[in-house]
Amino acid sequence: MCGIGGIWNRDQKTVDRSLLQSFTQVIAHRGPDDSGYYFDDDCGLGLGHRRLSIIDLSSAGHQPMASGDQKYWLVYNGEIYNYLELTAELVALGYQFRSHSDTEMILAAYQAWGYDCLNRFNGMFAFLLWDSSKQLLWAARDRFGVKPLYIWEQSPNFIAFASEIKQFTKLPNWKAQVNPQRCYDFLAYGMLDHTSETMFKDVWQLRGGQYLTLNSDRQDADFGKLTVKQWYSLPSNQQDLSMPEAKQQLQNLLKDSVKLRLRADVTVGSCLSGGLDSTSIVCLSDQLRQESANNIPFQTFSSCFDDLRYDERQYIKDVIAQTQVHPNFIFPNANELFEELDHLTWQQDEPFGSTSIFAQWCVFRQAGQSGVKVMLDGQGADELLAGYTKFYAALFANLFRKWHWGKLVNELITCRRYQNATEIQRMIEPLLPIWVRQPLRRLLGYASETAVPSWLNGSYLQTLGVTPQVSAKFALTTPTSIHQLSHLQITSTSVPMLLHWEDRNSMAHSVESRVPFLDYRLVEFAYSLDDTTKIRQGQTKAVLREAMRNIIPESIRTRQDKMGFVTPESQWIKHGLSDRFEIELQKAIASLGQWVQPDVLQKIFQATLDGNSGMQGVIWRVISFSRWLKVFDVKI
CATH class of the missing domain: 3.60.20.10 (Aminohydrolase, N-terminal nucleophile (Ntn) domain)
Structure with a gap:
């Protein structure tokens, strides 16, 4: 690297x-x-x-x-x-x-x-x-x-x-x-790396x-x-395999991918969140190292918080108990966030969409300080194997389109075991005609598919050539199958952005990050599988869960909630760092000038403080974008 x-x-x-x-x-x-x-x-x-x-x-x-x-x-x-x-x-x-x-x-x-x-x-x-x-x-x-x-x-x-x-x-x-269109894509939807252009x-x-x-x-x-x-595009072939056949091939491919990525003449470790993806990598790595009689301790690095709503140690400890790994627990400090922000922004090259990037930064920093030069991570699994809630909507749309009413009703019922009514409502939304969907989006507080968000100055941005629909094509249009959504996320909307953040966070600390789920053989195989092997009876990543049976702790294999490199961002805004966030927001509003509507942003911030809004992501994007302008001396 x-x-x-x-x-x-x-x-x-x-x-x-x-x-x-x-x-x-x-x-x-x-x-x-x-x-x-x-x-x-x-x-x-x-x-x-x-x-x-x-x-x-x-x-x-x-x-x-x-x-x-x-x-x-x-x-x-x-x-x-x-x-x-x-x-x-x-x-x-x-x-x-x-x-x-x-x-x-x-x-x-x-x-x-x-x-x-x-x-x-x-x-x-x-x-x-x-x-x-x-x-x-x-x-x-x-x-x-x-x-x-x-x-x-x-x-x-x-x-x-x-x-x-x-x-x-x-x-x-x-x-x-600035490149106005790409900057708009980030501010409005948190998107970057979805085209060949950058924000510069x-x-x-x-x-x-x-x-x-x-x-x-x-x-x-x-x-x-x-x-x-x-020179390369995802092949479009699809396979009709039974679940036993699919899970065995997936297990073999993932194990071989991990084996190849353990090749190094330096110390290798892994991120460990306590979720299905990183746990699969860590347990397979431990298994392979024991088979090869490798006695060098395999280190894992985990982001943790005292607030148990954002902490995964209960699952991480299950992994530690089952393996011979040496764990490292990192506690990202909220006060350090703004102290590090200029340096973190410089290393990232472009603004980033949430403070979870700071948590990942802290993990790779500790890995580098611990002498680990190679780290494995689970990027790509969610996009390949339908790990996000948005994939439910794609499955429902596919079953709806094919008139598989019985399967659709069954999946809706079983989905209720794992998702609340609000989430299910959002999943069903893409099935509705646009004349119903548009008013519903406004009612729920989401950006329209054809209009600039209210906190941005649409009339001014229009003079810069910004077109809202360009971003809407990527951010808001739901494909009609898991297969189509996977393609969009792997090639455009999710994986490229996550890899950008991972590359900069790891290399800033002279650590090489390797991603076993993006072995092209595994990607092509998983991409070829039928939708129903990925979400089954309400469970996401069904085929991976089956492939990892008796390999990872059962508490994680059957786990349904999802965190990753999460931070208590909303709590930081509402409580511990509310004054600092407000100061940073005011600086950002001043630096963005005509791009934003200050009064609307202030109302969003106050609603977040009052606990009436989940839109703190908007607040962070504006702050991050402002810091980027400052750090790189970007002319707006």
């Missing part, structure tokens, strides 16, 4: 050495173990790298790394988990290796299979590969965008590539300006499963042309 950077200057053959070094040094936290640079002065290209040593800790893993004939140079961020198998395959083809790193394997794979090598990689990655024989820069991102890659085109003549947006602040002529004007990213090429051949008619292609 590392940080990368690249600068291409069409007009100057020589790349400024000190500029590339400062550009790369900004992300020293991503790679505190080593650094390196490569320059091709004939093509105006410079590559920079910061190394976090995980595989082959020797100097043989130094980057930028060259092929044996020096034709190809690579800077790479990530891990190819099946690198041992691919290395053996390449050795059989006649390739020789000087190191034991997956970096060298990528270079050989490119030589052997060209762009098709991507389809053989099982891992998370973002890299820049310079092919000097073609004078071509090739940049690629993994299937689901676990590792980031940003691009800033100052002009067609100057293009920069980076692991984190903050790197661009070191470049000449950089001016941070002119800064964009490769999406998961994309690669780009930059032609640097001055003799070619396409010199300077940058082309983006989609």
Whole structure:
């Protein structure tokens, strides 16, 4: 796991050495173990790298790394988990290796299979590969965008590539300006990373499963042309498996995914929330380590609170009792939230939607301080296996659309065991025609599907080109099946955003985070399953619950409530930090100027204090957005 950077200057053959070094040094936290640079002065290209040593800790893993004939140079961020198998395959083809790193394997794979090598990689990655024989820069991102890659085109003549947006602040002529539509998406709906654009004007990213090429051949008619292609998309095939068949295959795939992600030459640990996903990973890791006679203690890290409504230790202790893990309990401090907020905002690159990101920050900070350089986490499971309540609505819509009235009634009845009447009402809402749904949304206090929320200044935002419907397409339209909703959440609305936060929070503390549920084999299998294997008799993630029978504690396998990296945010606003939140809100209102309606925001805040509103998320988004403007000196 590392940080990368690249600068291409069409007009100057020589790349400024000190500029590339400062550009790369900004992300020293991503790679505190080593650094390196490569320059091709004939093509105006410079590559920079910061190394976090995980595989082959020797100097043989130094980057930028060259092929044996020096034709190809690579800077790479990530891990190819099946690198041992691919290395053996390449050795059989006649390739020789000087190191034991997956970096060298990528270079050989490119030589052997060209762009098709991507389809053989099982891992998370973002890299820049310079092919000097073609004078071509090739940049690629993994299937689901676990590792980031940003691009800033100052002009067609100057293009920069980076692991984190903050790197661009070191470049000449950089001016941070808002991208109004993407900023609106965040403020109104808490959304980011759902398109290739960012909240910074002119800064964009490769999406998961994309690669780009930059032609640097001055003799070619396409010199300077940058082309983006989609190299991976979720396959649409679906399987009709029985529950016993589905749960066994899922168990096998998840266990193998965890096994691959335990490969490292450093200490590996895991997040542990006490929920189904992280518990499955921890228990499988413990099982695999015992099978391999690994005696190194496997550490877990959990966010906890004295307020039992937000605390999961009762479940975490069940995991500890069943395994041989060494637990670490972290108690995020409410007073520390605002003390850390500038630094946290700087590391995140963009605003974030709730204080739960602070809880995750504290967990990874403790992992780094404990000497754990690799952490496993459960991102992706909810989106794959229907873990959110929104999936009930998708299931109901699918059964309704297919006229499966008996199953629909049965699911509605059994759902009542686990969800209250208000939640069920929200689940049924998407089944209603729009002429009924719109008034109902207003009655329940939600944003309209076609109108700007009342606390934002719609008339002013319209002058900036903001279109409410763009966000509504993602945030409010409910697909007609679990299958469709999973696709939307994996590729656009949920997973990319969660991975953004996880990458920044972990790498800020020089920790590599690995996500077993996003092994592409597991994703494709789970995505192919019928809706009824995912929600059955009112239970979410039914197939995972069956797959983990006799592997995880029964108290967690049958658990229905859901927390994750939750914080007592509403309690902080109402009680302990109410004055601080109000001060921060007033600062935010002043900094956002014409973007917001101050009186409406103040009423929302007061309603939250009075306990009459659950809209504290709006308050936090405004505060976070304001801090982002300040930290990055963004012109609004």
